Amino acid sequence: MTDPEKYARADEDILKAMEKPGRAYLLGLGVTASLAVGGGLLWAYQIRNGLGVAGYTHPVNWAVYITNFVFWVGIAHSGTLISAVLYLFHARYRTSFNRPAEAMTVFALMVAGLFPLIHLGRSWVFYYLIPYPTERQLWVNFRSPLIWDVFAVGTYFTVSAVFFYVGMIPDLAIARRRREGIRKTIYAVLSLGWRGTGRQWRHYNMLYLFLASFATPLVASVHSVVSWDFAMSLLPGWHTTIFAPYFVAGAIFSGTAMVITLVVPMRKTFNLYRYITDDHFESIAKILLLTSLIVSYAYVIEFGLAWYSGNIFETELFRYRALGHYKVFFWIMVACNSIIPLTLFAMRLRRNIPYLLIVSLLVNVGMWLERFVIIVSSLSRDYDPYAWNALIYRPTYVEVGITLGAFGMFFMLYLLFVKTLPLLSISEIKEHL
């Protein structure tokens, strides 16, 4: 097969995914959209009835909503990181994952951004978080990590969206060439007059390299800021120096797992075996394994140093995590994040795609539980021993429903993406054909 034939085939194979959807797709879209709508209705119910419908009990006033925020920000962080870092390191297997990972970043940030609003209760006063000159000269507290979050997540969303869009411009031009009618017009507008000249490619490559270089440290800084929401407090189990790198590693870990979760079914559904190979999955499985080891290292260090410190509150907190009311979640978390990924040391299992999918799903579960355990167990064992066993926090159906709604919204957005935009980077894939 000659090069032009190979290129034409790549265009056709990848753009075929954007054709008329089948029943399975519509069913998936229906289910995810229903979940999203259900979550939205429960949020409306909470707005009407107040935060009392959530299961908050003193002193646990950060719980499932903040867990969801941290989880989705984590998922978001890995997307751009995978794409940008692998680009900077010239990793060839990047082409199989970069577009889904970047899309995942944007959608996960959209979902994550909702949770501080949901958690506020009075969501309509969200603008209090934004620094602007008011008549009463009231300013936000710039020393609060919650304000750092607004800046960090906002900046990250902007850069990620630009990175996602810029990377797609040459592919949108291909879609423009191969589509008719209104879709052709939309892709023509979105591709910004791309003609693929040498000059355009030179500028494009410079911009893309700049964005990748800019996004990489930004990713680390943003999840560090999220970790400081906890570490800057004085609560046992939260106030610890390892939190920033630990959260960043955890974010890459969960995001990598989510990329695998999204790409395995995508490859099968759209028959993309030629472009996403088992070798590529093996490479990304190694990232999953490495980040699992880093996260496990942090678990060991946290427990070890709590014991080493001799601080009674720290010691009690870590005893409580492993043996207290949330011990089941803790041990599931350890199994999913630290023990099961160890099986990926075996090359045979790294190349077994169904197994890899199962591991990635378990890691997603484990990482959600990790955030829940960190948040809720520390608050349950703060410096007020009188409140320790008085009221045990349990999530209500409203919190569970809104959580499911968030997952529904994320997958719904992803399903819409695969039908409307090129789901793989066609121009980069052609470079390696």
Add this chain to the structure above:
Amino acid sequence: MKALLEKKGSLAVLLVIAAALLAFVAMSPLAGRGGSLLLALLFWGTVVEGCIAAAAAGTMVNARWVGSVKRELLSVRPLLLLLAFLLLLLIPFVDSYPWAGGPGLWLRKDFFIGRNLAFLLLAYVTAGRFAAAVEANGETKTVRAATYLFVFVTSQTLAAFDLVMSLEYPWYSTLFGGFFFIEALYAGFAVSAILCILVHGRPPRTDDPDARSSLSDISVLMFGFSLLWAGLFFAQYLTIWYGNIPEEVSFIAKRTSVSPFRELAVSVLFLLFFLPFPALLSTRAKSNPYVVTAVSLSILSGILVERYVFLAPAVRLNPGALAVDLICLLFLFVCVVYKESGGTPLDA
């Protein structure tokens, strides 16, 4: 010189002479309470383990640059044995740790020395097995590289928590161990850059594209690690500063409010970040041997100064004994690398 080093047993003789000299200095009244020996052990432990870790990490990811300096990086492993011996020389000085004498499961003199010694020896064994696999270019080299990296991370973490952090017991920072092994890798890349320049000619042959490419690849890694280091530095001290808990901030206060530690602490920041980061920002600088050598030396001296700042407020350091220890180990380091240099480059 090289012919002398290549004689059978010459390296062993050198190591024994060095060990005897270091033991003499450690036992002399000059040495004080072992602070100088501890600093030399920590610094060279970081550099030696970091060199092998850089080779192992490069092997694991099939990095192109590592082939050009792998032989030299792996040649430093006999020094791990000497470092293990230096740890034994520290036994009489463990009593000056604040926890000494108190009951404890973890902080107990015999266990303290035992576990650190075990991991230094384990690092030596795993590094040797990794080097053998690399020499044979066998399939096991990746597995052995991973094994070494496990031991490396544990060994450096223990060095941080035991040898340094416990000097200020009950002060603790969960990031301290991670900070140490990242610094060790940073040092490993700095040494790799210097070796790359020395092995491939000085000044570098501009007609040697492989040498230039390896050098710029290593520079990219140093650049990345300067950012990573700054991130970890910031994450660690921001959390402590923001928390403002007396038992936590005392560690920083001791090192930033009294001269000369204050000036030295600031110089660490410059040597490990504010100098390497802008210097390696441009593509051209990354393959300029003079810039890269200067940055590498800055990184290595930054790590040495940082170790000094960690130790000096807590233990007494004798400049004479310290100079003898550091120079002796530097001489050995140069000898072992020189002996192996110039051979056929090992494939990544």
